[in-house]
Amino acid sequence: MIVHGPEPTVRTTCPYCGVGCGVLATPDGQGGAAIAGDSEHPANFGRLCSKGSALGETLSLENRLLHPQVDGVRVPWETALTEVADGLHAVAEAHGPESIAFYLSGQLLTEDYYVANKLAKGFIGTPHVDTNSRLCMSSAVAAHRRAFGSDTVPGCYEDLDEADLIVLVGSNAAWCHPILFRRMADARARRGTKIVTIDPRRTQTAEESDLFLGLRPGSDVALFSGLLVHLADGGFADARFVAEHTAGLDGALERARRIAPDIAAVAAATGLAPAEIGAFYDLFAGTRRVVTAFSQGVNQSAQGTDKGNSIINCHLVTGRIGAVGTGPFSLTGQPNAMGGREVGGLANMLAAHMHFTPEEVDRVRRFWGAPRIITGEGMKAVALFEAIQRGRIKALWVMGTNPLVSMPRADAIREALTGLDLYVVSEAVADSDTARGLGRKTVLLPAQAWGEKDGTVTNSERRISRQRRFLASPGEARPDWQALAEVGRRLGHAKAFAFPSAAAVFREHAGLSAFENGGTRDFDIGGLMDIPDAAYAVSLPVQWPLPKKSGPPGRRQGRARLFADGRFYTFDRRARFVAVQPPALAQGVSDEHPFVLNTGRVRDHWHTMTRTGKSQRLSAHRAVPFVEVHPDDAATHGLTEGGIARVSTPHGAAELEVTVTDAVPPGTLFMPMHWGGAYASRARVGALVRGMPDPVSGQPELKATPAAAAPVAYRTRGLLLSRGQVALPEGWWWARAAIAGGWGVQFATQEGSREVALTVRGLMRTDALRGLELAEYADHARDRYRCAVYDGQTLVAYLACAPCDARPDWEAAKALFAAPEPEAAERRALLSGRAATAAAGPTVCACHGVGLDAITASIRDGAGTVEAVGAACKAGTNCGSCIPEIRRMLVSETAKAA
Ligand SMILES: Nc1nc2c(c(=O)[nH]1)N[C@H]1C(S)=C(S)[C@@H](COP(=O)(O)OP(=O)(O)OC[C@H]3O[C@@H](n4cnc5c(=O)[nH]c(N)nc54)[C@H](O)[C@@H]3O)O[C@H]1N2
Ligand SMILES: Nc1nc2c(c(=O)[nH]1)N[C@H]1C(S)=C(S)[C@@H](COP(=O)(O)OP(=O)(O)OC[C@H]3O[C@@H](n4cnc5c(=O)[nH]c(N)nc54)[C@H](O)[C@@H]3O)O[C@H]1N2
Ligand code: SF4
Ligand SMILES: [Mo]
Numbered sequence: 001m002i003v004h005g006p007e008p009t010v011r012t013t014c015p016y017c018g019v020g021c022g023v024l025a026t027p028d029g030q031g032g033a034a035i036a037g038d039s040e041h042p043a044n045f046g047r048l049c050s051k052g053s054a055l056g057e058t059l060s061l062e063n064r065l066l067h068p069q070v071d072g073v074r075v076p077w078e079t080a081l082t083e084v085a086d087g088l089h090a091v092a093e094a095h096g097p098e099s100i101a102f103y104l105s106g107q108l109l110t111e112d113y114y115v116a117n118k119l120a121k122g123f124i125g126t127p128h129v130d131t132n133s134r135l136c137m138s139s140a141v142a143a144h145r146r147a148f149g150s151d152t153v154p155g156c157y158e159d160l161d162e163a164d165l166i167v168l169v170g171s172n173a174a175w176c177h178p179i180l181f182r183r184m185a186d187a188r189a190r191r192g193t194k195i196v197t198i199d200p201r202r203t204q205t206a207e208e209s210d211l212f213l214g215l216r217p218g219s220d221v222a223l224f225s226g227l228l229v230h231l232a233d234g235g236f237a238d239a240r241f242v243a244e245h246t247a248g249l250d251g252a253l254e255r256a257r258r259i260a261p262d263i264a265a266v267a268a269a270t271g272l273a274p275a276e277i278g279a280f281y282d283l284f285a286g287t288r289r290v291v292t293a294f295s296q297g298v299n300q301s302a303q304g305t306d307k308g309n310s311i312i313n314c315h316l317v318t319g320r321i322g323a324v325g326t327g328p329f330s331l332t333g334q335p336n337a338m339g340g341r342e343v344g345g346l347a348n349m350l351a352a353h354m355h356f357t358p359e360e361v362d363r364v365r366r367f368w369g370a371p372r373i374i375t376g377e378g379m380k381a382v383a384l385f386e387a388i389q390r391g392r393i394k395a396l397w398v399m400g401t402n403p404l405v406s407m408p409r410a411d412a413i414r415e416a417l418t419g420l421d422l423y424v425v426s427e428a429v430a431d432s433d434t435a436r437g438l439g440r441k442t443v444l445l446p447a448q449a450w451g452e453k454d455g456t457v458t459n460s461e462r463r464i465s466r467q468r469r470f471l472a473s474p475g476e477a478r479p480d481w482q483a484l485a486e487v488g489r490r491l492g493h494a495k496a497f498a499f500p501s502a503a504a505v506f507r508e509h510a511g512l513s514a515f516e517n518g519g520t521r522d523f524d525i526g527g528l529m530d531i532p533d534a535a536y537a538v539s540l541p542v543q544w545p546l547p548k549k550s551g552p553p554g555r556r557q558g559r560a561r562l563f564a565d566g567r568f569y570t571f572d573r574r575a576r577f578v579a580v581q582p583p584a585l586a587q588g589v590s591d592e593h594p595f596v597l598n599t600g601r602v603r604d605h606w607h608t609m610t611r612t613g614k615s616q617r618l619s620a621h622r623a624v625p626f627v628e629v630h631p632d633d634a635a636t637h638g639l640t641e642g643g644i645a646r647v648s649t650p651h652g653a654a655e656l657e658v659t660v661t662d663a664v665p666p667g668t669l670f671m672p673m674h675w676g677g678a679y680a681s682r683a684r685v686g687a688l689v690r691g692m693p694d695p696v697s698g699q700p701e702l703k704a705t706p707a708a709a710a711p712v713a714y715r716t717r718g719l720l721l722s723r724g725q726v727a728l729p730e731g732w733w734w735a736r737a738a739i740a741g742g743w744g745v746q747f748a749t750q751e752g753s754r755e756v757a758l759t760v761r762g763l764m765r766t767d768a769l770r771g772l773e774l775a776e777y778a779d780h781a782r783d784r785y786r787c788a789v790y791d792g793q794t795l796v797a798y799l800a801c802a803p804c805d806a807r808p809d810w811e812a813a814k815a816l817f818a819a820p821e822p823e824a825a826e827r828r829a830l831l832s833g834r835a836a837t838a839a840a841g842p843t844v845c846a847c848h849g850v851g852l853d854a855i856t857a858s859i860r861d862g863a864g865t866v867e868a869v870g871a872a873c874k875a876g877t878n879c880g881s882c883i884p885e886i887r888r889m890l891v892s893e894t895a896k897a898a
Pocket of ligand 3: 014015016017018019020021044047048049050051052053177178179180
């Protein structure tokens with residue numbers, strides 16, 4: 001073997017959340033890389049959360065799509081591209097260009113996004129380009145535009161360091177924006193910043209807050225309307241700011257008074273105690289430096305835009321915007337949610353923050369030299385997929401998103417795809433649900449993944465950073481922008497799509513942002529439109545706006561904050577108060593569907609798990625899809641901790657392990673969005689969700705679907721650990737997780753132990769087992785079976801099953817499997833089903849792999865603080881994502897001891 005010398009370290013950006021942390025990647029020369037935080041990146045100053053730290057574990061080629069395919073058959077790129085171009089041409093000829101749709105993603109790089117948008121909206125001539133950002137940020141975008149006349153995030157991360165009060169609305173930042181949350185926690189330690197969390201669920205973020213308001217789902221508008229009234233009537237308004245820089249307060253206030261005339265009315269609507277509401281209002285009124293950060297509890301709502309504006313109203317009335325430590329702050333989810341908005345990737349935008357006035361359409365047409373510029377909005381995601389169902393859309397190109405898991409009513413969507421004449425999926429992996437969907441003709445295009453691709457992303461604070469290549473492309477994977485440009489050229493637009501490099505795409509994008517701008521549009525990065533290839537290659541993170549006139553090349557500085565001058569992007573340069581609608585609560589809840597189903601994220605997984613699912617560290621925190629239910633509801637509905645529940649809605653059903661917890665309020669369920677078909681038998685969130693769209697933004701409600709829950713009585717529960725993946729039979733319930741040394745799958749079935757043993761050994765193929773040593777323990781009379789398979793001294797597989805109430809211990813089995821050559825005592829333990837040494841319990845600290853039991857032990861041994869626990873067992877000493885959980889354990893252990 002050739003030993004490679006140390007490879008140079010590459011500065012890049014984390015591909016997960018919108019915090020946009022800087023990463024240092026040092027390739028190991030064998031397809032992997034060592035990962036560290038970039039201490040010079042202004043988002044994270046060297047820190048990374050559990051997901052960022054584990055990026056090195058996600059680089060394997062195990063599930064990658066490596067070659068183009070047409071209808072399941074491998075073909076050369078040439079053939080695939082011709083199929084796409086010919087297919088699009090044929091559909092446009094037969095049904096018009098408006099029967100073609102693109103569904104893009106906030107995880108594409110800006111360069112990919114720009115080329116897709118240009119191809120569709122200027123050259124194919126279809127307005128039907130939407131993106132998963134519709135499910136993510138579109139209500140925030142709409143709220144910004146209604147209030148500011150532009151989609152502008154006014155503040156920056158430094159405002160979180162400098163605030164005295166941070167209000168988190170519908171945000172589980174401790175898990176979803178961990179590095180930003182650490183900055184907030186630092187501010188709290190340094191300057192006593194108060195943190196208020198508003199969420200129906202008592203999340204880890206709530207646990208770490210000074211005040212938690214566990215409001216009724218969907219009632220945020222009442223809370224913030226009441227706050228507006230309180231601020232206006234209590235003498236807390238900034239009269240000068242309101243008079244000089246805003247319009248519409250009277251109308252907004254009148255409506256707010258109708259919704260929430262007093263604290264009693266707010267209490268009735270939100271279910272909060274008047275004292276808690278009063279405490280929050282006093283805190284807000286009495287603190288000048290307030291940042292209100294909001295995320296999906298606001299956006300993913302049938303009233304998301306109004307929720308956003310009800311928050312912004314409170315900042316406008318107090319003039320708390322544009323100044324250090326103040327402002328409404330939409331936390332973006334995806335790494336390039338912002339970049340997508342910049343290029344105009346949403347169906348209600350044209351390009352570069354321009355919309356559809358005749359001047360804007362003409363300007364973009366001239367800049368692009370576009371033969372078929374669109375003149376109006378296209379269909380938004382929910383309507384777009386409905387149009388596929390109705391047969392109005394005949395060709396769909398999906399890029400960088402997994403809608404068969406993440407779109408509401410995903411079962412109906414999967415069905416609808418079969419009616420498409422052309423279904424194109426650009427994917428990095430082969431086994432996503434979307435890549436396995438089928439149209440009449442299906443083309444799969446292999447995309448370069450993180451570490452292989454090159455371009456830019458923009459984070460929540462408008463900061464553009466580079467994602468850089470540090471690995472060779474595997475197989476025939478290509479950049480997405482190249483595939484798009486190739487199709488553009490094949491459709492006859494050679495000149496418009498002649499981009500030689502990502503840098504060239506970026507320059508054109510920057511040029512369009514500055515084109516005839518003159519300060520009329522917030523998004524202007526004209527200062528980068530001439531950036532040479534060499535400078536693009538080494539460019540540092542910069543914030544926009546960054547117009548050309550901001551300085552000489554190389555010295556231009558972006559702006560950290562906007563609106564400090566009180567001038568907005570409306571025609572009269574005044575911000576707008578918005579009169580909002582009263583909240584509509586728990587619509588559709590009935591005897592048949594008595595719960596409100598809330599959905600969201602866990603700490604260590606990213607979306608549909610196509611990447612984090614490959615990391616054993618990240619799969620240790622939560623290994624199976626679960627549903628959280630309040631103890632009272634669990635008792636009423638016969639649900640027990642660790643049992644399996646069938647959660648169903650009028651749109652679909654899932655089977656999940658039950659977690660009984662009072663962190664969710666009675667009458668609600670919470671289920672994570674992560675487990676697609678590659679990782680679990682029946683846990684796709686999208687199948688269940690109703691997705692009623694917000695009337696302004698079109699963003700679907702993903703957090704409040706009426707649902708039912710009932711126990712499923714399986715006969716047997718078991719687990720199978722193996723070095724490779726084994727597919728279990730149809731009809732069994734299962735969930736797969738990466739573990740040290742291979743894969744583990746937990747399962748449930750109606751079969752007894754004898755049938756399980758036969759079936760699983762059959763699946764592992766008898767010939768594969770030949771020559772291996774099987775050690776078995778069977779007590780079929782009691783439905784118990786355990787079997788360890790050895791290759792010489794090496795444990796290669798382990799199967800255990802038992803009746804549901806005695807199910808084998810996953811953590812203990814995993815711990816034994818991690819030792820490839822078990823000692824005699826461990827061998828006995830595998831068969832007895834009892835651990836030889838205590839297992840660590842479920843992982844709490846993913847970075848150091850520290851389990852619950854070790855942390856509990858260190859607390860019992862006297863560690864009384866987070867720091868002491870860290871000193872005793874290392875937990876919480878790297879990224880800090882688990883500190884909220886450790887803190888909670890400290891509280892409960894101390895309570896137990898007392
Ligand atoms: N670990 C991890 N981090 C991520 C991601 C991931 O997949 N995994 N994804 C990234 C992306 S794309 C996004 S968009 C962000 C999302 O980040 P967040 O928005 O913080 O995450 P969610 O869990 O979707 O939802 C946030 C909270 O909204 C609450 N909620 C539900 N209904 C209501 C309501 O009516 N009012 C209020 N106030 N709250 C409500 C939920 O209980 C939930 O705790 O996370 C990003 N970061
Ligand atoms: N019920 C419910 N549903 C939700 C949400 C929720 O909270 N609840 N949240 C919504 C939100 S906020 C979001 S952002 C979405 C996220 O949902 P999705 O966007 O569907 O989730 P991902 O798993 O991130 O999908 C990204 C896909 O792109 C692939 N990929 C990775 N890199 C590349 C690349 O460079 N090029 C290409 N072409 N492909 C690549 C990945 O393998 C993966 O399959 O889910 C939404 N759906
Ligand atoms: S907070 Fe974590 S997931 Fe988000 S960008 Fe930073 S390292 Fe990546
Ligand atoms: Mo998102």
